[in-house]
Amino acid sequence: MNASPVYLDAATAAPTHPVARQALLAALDDGWADPGKLYGQARRARQLLDAAREATAQTLGVRADELSFTSSGTTAAHGAVLGGLAGRRRVGPTLVHSAIEHSAVLHAAERHVAAGGVADPVPVDRLGRLDLSAWSDAVRAPGVALAALISASHEVGTVQPVAEAAAACAGAGVPLYVDAAQSVGRVPLPAGWSVLTASAHKWGGPSGVGLLAVRKGTRWESPWPADDREGGRTPGSVNLPAVVAAAASLRAAAADAAAEETRLAPLVDRIRARVAAEVPDVEVVGDPVLRLPHLVTFSCLYVDGEALLHALDRRGFAVSSGSSCTSSTLRPSHVLEAMGVLSHGNVRVSLHRETTEADVERFLAELPGIVAGLRAEAGVVGL
Amino acid sequence: MPDEVLDCRGQRCPLPVIAAARRMPEVPVGTVVRVLADDPAAAVDIPAWCRMRGQEFVAAITGPDGPAYDIRRAH
Structure with missing residues (x-):
């Protein structure tokens, strides 16, 4: 059978992109040291990390200092939601999100609600497309700290009207977080977001590498215990060989x-x-x-x-x-x-x-x- | 009130939908059948089945017997 x-x-x-495999093997030999230290091996690791960040930022269309590598796409999504809410907690307690977000986003929302916050899910139509008028009403309500919209449904493929949703957010002064896990490396990214996340194993990079981009001027505050690595946005040492492989394969995937x-x-x-x-x-x-x-x-x-x-x-x-x-x-x-x-x-x-x-x-x-x-x-x- | 009750409690998806699909053609047009189903998928799949088969989904209710779904034979 x-x-x-x-x-x-x-x-x-x-499946692992051949470019990811090559880069991973090379970086295992060359990128094992802690990039934060002050000796030759560390400087080499720092060069690899900086180059990976520069290349990935270019593909996403962000500045290198706006981008952090996280330990997974899930961690990136958790950080995006909880950090976006923490950064604007003085504005209010509400997270507006589509009803079709990834479970990582919904689980972060559950945590927020358990801690006394509010989550306001916005419905979609039969085709899985966001109800824009309900969305606009929701983000205009008082006390909205953050809005979250997936770039395209990971389950049914429907592309979301991110530009229109972002315009509604901008009108209300609410930052928009876009989970772009299914889009990065495959389709052009929408405009208008303040926070964006992705996951390397969706484009043929290794698992265990996420991207978290936070635009300059966004009021975002790390929800994790303090750590100065990765711009202070995510704790722990990066898995540098995997990050190098993720960056190389993203560049290759985006080119194709x-x-x-x-x-x-x-x-x-x-x-x-x-x-x-x-x-x-x-x-x-x-x-x-x-x-x-x-x-x-x-x-x-x-x-x-x-x-x-x-x-x-x-x-x-x-x-x-x-x-x-x-x-x-x-x-x-x-x-x-x-x-x-x-x-x-x-x-x-x-x-x-x-x-x-x-x-x-x-x-x-x-x-x-x-x-x-x-x-x-x-x-x-x-x- | 429903004309009859179909007890599908304890059955997993897609069994409650299959039970409804078997029963509906046997009842006269206009009959309301109440499907008792505690599988969470029934809340999605019974209305979807009605839409696909052109039957009338009357309502979802939660009564003493747990979640229930009323379907009227439309044709």
Whole structure:
């Protein structure tokens, strides 16, 4: 039964970019010293760290001193939310956020609420796009310290109206935090944000490297115990070889991003069209046009999501799911819930630089039979 | 008040939706069936099923038997 593996879960972690591998190996030999010390090995490490920061800042379009490397994308998101709230606590206690933020942002919001703060989630429509009028009302309310909006949904791919949301924030004097984990290294970044985060393993860098950019003039205060490294924004010594690899692979991914978008977006269009046409009773979700180039999500009626992932895995396909039976909490994805779309039998397919047209064709050829087989086993054919 | 009750408590997704899908074609048009389902996914998936099948989702309620969902057979 072993079929050749087809990895289609880049939105969780993209396969390591060859440039990341090379840079990591070189930096393991050359970048092990503490860049804060005053000797030759440290100066070499400092040079590597400075160069990585400079290159990454350039890709993001920020100043080098606005950018910190964190120990993960999750840590960056936690710091962005809690630091943005701390920096403006005199203004008020409220965090406005979309209902479809990443769980890292929502968990930081829960912490804020547990400490006496307020969180105000803003709904999305059936396609997973922010309700801009509700957003504008929410950020204009008194006592809003920070607003958080994901650049594009990590679960369904819908690109958010960040520029419009940022304009509403600017009008209300509220800083905007954008979680750009699915966008950095793939698509141009939106404008108008004050704080931005990303995660290296989404673009083919190593896991365990996050980016936290805080624009000059933003009232942001570190929520962590004091530490002077990384501009005082995140504690602990950086994993320098991983940071060097993250920076090198981001530069490579960004250089190829436009070509990859041109190559992958039509493959996602093909998946959207063929799954809808060839799998009965399926709901392809997310915005068909205003979407990420590499990500598509659909739900198969009457199919158990966990059984579907296992059946796909047996045929060599690695995908992700927002169905409750695949989550540790046994709750359906809050994103699918906020959109009001079917949550069971859910599959997220996300493509990357190694994905070929043949991979997609094999997935499309096998999926209808796999779904039909599961429905036959469950006795739900014709319902 | 519903015309009948379908007890799907303790069933995990997608079983409550499947139970509703089996029962609805058997009842007369206009009948309201109340689905008792404590799986959190039912709150999302029962309204979504109604939308996909053109049936009327009447309401979600929380009563003495826990979360429940009323569906009216529309056609």
